[in-house]
Amino acid sequence: MRILVTGGAGFIGSHLIDRLMEEGHEVLCLDNFYTGHKRNILKWLDKPYFELIRHDITEPIRLEVDRIYHLACPASPVHYQYNPVKTIKTNVMGTLNMLGLAKRVKARILLASTSEVYGDPEVHPQPEEYRGNVNPIGIRSCYDEGKRVAETLAFDYHRQNGVDIRVARIFNTYGSRMLFNDGRVVSNFAVQALRGHPLTVYGDGSQTRSFCYVSDLVEGLIRLMNGDYIGPVNLGNPGEYTILELAQKIQQMVNPDNEIAFKPLPQDDPKQRQPDITKAKTILGWEPTIPLDEGLKLLIDDFRSRLNSGESSN
Ligand code: NAD
Numbered sequence: 001m002r003i004l005v006t007g008g009a010g011f012i013g014s015h016l017i018d019r020l021m022e023e024g025h026e027v028l029c030l031d032n033f034y035t036g037h038k039r040n041i042l043k044w045l046d047k048p049y050f051e052l053i054r055h056d057i058t059e060p061i062r063l064e065v066d067r068i069y070h071l072a073c074p075a076s077p078v079h080y081q082y083n084p085v086k087t088i089k090t091n092v093m094g095t096l097n098m099l100g101l102a103k104r105v106k107a108r109i110l111l112a113s114t115s116e117v118y119g120d121p122e123v124h125p126q127p128e129e130y131r132g133n134v135n136p137i138g139i140r141s142c143y144d145e146g147k148r149v150a151e152t153l154a155f156d157y158h159r160q161n162g163v164d165i166r167v168a169r170i171f172n173t174y175g176s177r178m179l180f181n182d183g184r185v186v187s188n189f190a191v192q193a194l195r196g197h198p199l200t201v202y203g204d205g206s207q208t209r210s211f212c213y214v215s216d217l218v219e220g221l222i223r224l225m226n227g228d229y230i231g232p233v234n235l236g237n238p239g240e241y242t243i244l245e246l247a248q249k250i251q252q253m254v255n256p257d258n259e260i261a262f263k264p265l266p267q268d269d270p271k272q273r274q275p276d277i278t279k280a281k282t283i284l285g286w287e288p289t290i291p292l293d294e295g296l297k298l299l300i301d302d303f304r305s306r307l308n309s310g311e312s313s314n
């Protein structure tokens with residue numbers, strides 16, 4: 001199959017491309033390299049069934065493909081808040097263009113949505129039926145409202161034009177290849193610990209997140225794409241930890257002498273988050289296999305070797 005991966009040079013996209021190339025597909029990677037990097041897809045660049053397209057999805061593009069994994073969008077608050085208008089354009093105009101493309105060539109399209117559609121959730125854990133608690137005018141809105149509109153667009157293209165959609169709601173995912181300056185919590189703590197800097201816990205660290213290792217997530221995306229159920233489906237690891245617990249774990253694994261420094265909690269930071277993955281389990285036969293301790297070890301080993309090889313922070 002000929003498969004387009006938008007955001008393919010990014011963290012999750014590049015791991016997905018590894019799987020798709022290994023399965024023998026023809027892969028088109030589309031990226032504007034905002035948070036993505038050629039380094040992530042370097043091993044495929046000289047392969048005849050791989051094509052790299054430098055393009056910004058807020059502009060239309062005509063391609064002929066069978067499937068689209070639509071992942072293009074910065075995912076870390078630091079990066080999506082840097083240019084919030086661009087972030088919402090990417091979510092709205094970019095997703096519109098990808099749905100228009102899917103409609104024209106009759107491709108199946110999977111939208112990488114997010115647990116952020118639940119906002120600061122008042123229902124815990126979060127099932128897909130929960131409609132969320134989102135601030136429409138806050139600093140996270142460009143991302144979470146953007147993804148909510150992206151979901152709306154997907155379902156309206158499905159109802160109105162018969163576009164074959166899949167919608168994944170991805171919960172916090174971490175793993176090798178994350179940028180040192182990504183800004184999300186797991187990569188921040190790992191880089192800080194390895195550099196001997198204090199681990200920056202925002203607030204008192206009592207807020208929770210549930211962390212899924214990237215290879216598990218990629219397996220879930222592929223199962224969703226290949227199955228009949230359109231979603232939305234939560235994909236995440238139900239293991240829930242406070243941010244302070246996470247800091248202490250990484251501190252213990254890298255250097256117990258590292259300090260923890262408490263910093264102000266950003267505005268609208270969700271207090272708790274844990275996926276209800278009943279649907280993914282029963283419909284896709286999917287559940288995560290890599291516990292946090294094991295995944296953290298993989299990430300720390302990757303970061304250590306990249307730091308030792310002198311890779312720069314972007
Ligand atoms: P990432 O920032 O590493 O990857 C995003 C990729 O999209 C980058 O390669 C970036 O250059 C590219 N991109 C951004 N804007 C673009 C544009 N306008 N045109 C073309 N390319 C563009 O992030 P990630 O963690 O790999 O996330 C991938 C997708 O998964 C995103 O849509 C994100 O919202 C979603 N998601 C991720 C998580 C997570 O925890 N990692 C959680 C929920 C949802």
Ligand code: UDP
Pocket residue numbers: 059060061062063096097098099100101102103104
């Ligand atoms: N689009 C695209 N590539 C295609 C087909 C459409 O980028 O192969 C864009 C198109 O330019 C438009 C969007 O997708 O901005 C929505 O397309 P659709 O056909 O649904 O709407 P229309 O073009 O009729 O407004």
Ligand code: UDP
Pocket residue numbers: 076077172183184185186188189200201202203207209243265266269270
């Ligand atoms: N966080 C933190 N220190 C950091 C980065 C993040 O304590 O250096 C916190 C952040 O305030 C949030 C949680 O960790 O409560 C997860 O943040 P991240 O940016 O990884 O993801 P999101 O908030 O989008 O789930």
